[in-house]
Amino acid sequence: MLGVTPEQSVALKDSIRVAKELDSCLGEALAVLEELKQRLARSGDDLEKTFNNLRDHILSPSQTGEYLLWVNENAACMELLDVLWNRPIIEGSRSMDSGDE
Numbered sequence: 001m002l003g004v005t006p007e008q009s010v011a012l013k014d015s016i017r018v019a020k021e022l023d024s025c026l027g028e029a030l031a032v033l034e035e036l037k038q039r040l041a042r043s044g045d046d047l048e049k050t051f052n053n054l055r056d057h058i059l060s061p062s063q064t065g066e067y068l069l070w071v072n073e074n075a076a077c078m079e080l081l082d083v084l085w086n087r088p089i090i091e092g093s094r095s096m097d098s099g100d101e
Helices: 006-058 061-073 075-085
Strands: none
Touching: 006 061, 061 075
């Protein structure tokens, strides 16, 4: 054998345990990364379909150009709209004009 001392044996066993934990965490991280890649691909596809619909059926070519310029120059506004559009609707919430205060 290697002539490992009891202290070295404990340290080696500890290292093996830590390596297995890290391997497990890495596996979980890779699974999350794969899910993120799939979600991004779906989002990109959805965005492309939406833009194609705008370009092909709704906006004129000059309006399409103006829209693209506006989106490029107003990234912060686009992010805000995205947050607002994707906010879940909470049933039973009070409206601002309900008079309840």
